[in-house]
Amino acid sequence: MSELTEYLARIGHTGPVRPGLATLQALHRAHVRAIPFEALDVQLGLVPSMEREAIFDKLVRRRRGGWCYEMNGLFGWALEQIGFTVTRVSCGVMQHVGGEARAGTHLALLVEADGGTWLADVGFGSSLGEPLPLVVAEHALLPFTVALSQPGDAQWRYTEYENPDGFSFDFSAAPADEALLAAKCRWQATAPQSNFVQNFVAQRRVGDSRIALRGKVLSEVGPSGRSSRELIDAGEFVAVLRGSFGIDEPRAASLWPKIEARHVEFLAEQAA
Missing domain, CATH: 3.30.2140.10 (Arylamine N-acetyltransferase)
Known part of the structure; x- marks a missing residue:
């Protein structure tokens, strides 16, 4: 059994596996419902790995959950195996409040599908139930309202309105600084x-x-x-x-x- 087949079995996906928006949406929905967001290892005094092999073993073979670096690391790998073009992007959680010190505190993905760019994120506390088109808009995605906005030039903000103030992260469409992500993970x-x-x-x-x-x-x-x-x-x-x-x-x-x-x-x- 290939590792991709193992991953698809882990999330319970039995539909088509080919690059396209319908597949991206189906995989995204399946992942957030099958694999929990969790940071138990941190509480146990462990540093979660950012290496793909370790993430695969933990989330797929040992059937654990993970946090953003693991969840989106695994999801991005699976999408690339299928044939999607994926860009890992470095994000700052509540960066408009905490400033540049928050940069790299979250990993998300930009995925090309059916001629458009989509924000895919299975690792923001399981809040985003399906990918969003990278355009300024608000979406009703039960149980939340979520929005993409552009607070500055080349800057994007995802906001989840679980409360009136919202919980957000900022990012640009440029490929992530992997050294920064690794440092912030630690x-x-x-x-x-x-x-x-x-x-x-x-x-x-x-x-x-x-x-x-x-x-x-x-x-x-x-x-x-x-x-x-x-x-x-x-x-x-x-x-x-x-x-x-x-x-x-x-x-x-x-x-x-x-x-x-x-x-x-x-x-x-x-x-x-």
């Missing part, structure tokens, strides 16, 4: 200030809804609204990872004291 995996070091996160699309586990809070947002609850102990934490996200990792139980402590700290920060 920083986000090791720096005490990194959100991924401070907080556990896993997210996954289920139909038109997205489920998320942030620390000990399990939430779901969908067409009918939002719901959330707190997990009670390490056993439930491991069970939810397995049952809701497909992450079978018993070592996660060791994180529970840190997750509880961070929850108390977060509540105190909010109160202050």
Whole structure:
């Protein structure tokens, strides 16, 4: 079995496999529903690899999830194997707030299909359910409204409106600075200030809804609204990872004291 065949089986894609918009859309939808966004390795003190072979082993053969560098790294490789032209682009999450220091904190893809350029991103917390044409426009993609805008010359901004202020990343259409991406990948995996070091996160699309586990809070947002609850102990934490996200990792139980402590700290920060 070829590695591409293994990947297609992992995401459950059984349709046509040829370059074209219909294939791109189908693969994108399948990937975000089959493979969760998660940064468990960072919480376990590991630095996720950006090497394609390691990513393939983790996400496909070991059936784990990953963060943007892994998710879009794998997806971009698969698209190229099929015959798509893919450009890896370096993005800055909330760069309009944090400035140039945010550059390289996210990896996305630009893909050529049916005469157009499409933003493909299976690694932004599983929020983007399908690729977007690279034009200024707003799209209703349940459970979110998303938009592409151009805040400056040759600069693009993707915004996901899960809340009124939106959550965004900025990018240009130029090929990514791979050294910058690698450096920011390591920083986000090791720096005490990194959100991924401070907080556990896993997210996954289920139909038109997205489920998320942030620390000990399990939430779901969908067409009918939002719901959330707190997990009670390490056993439930491991069970939810397995049952809701497909992450079978018993070592996660060791994180529970840190997750509880961070929850108390977060509540105190909010109160202050």
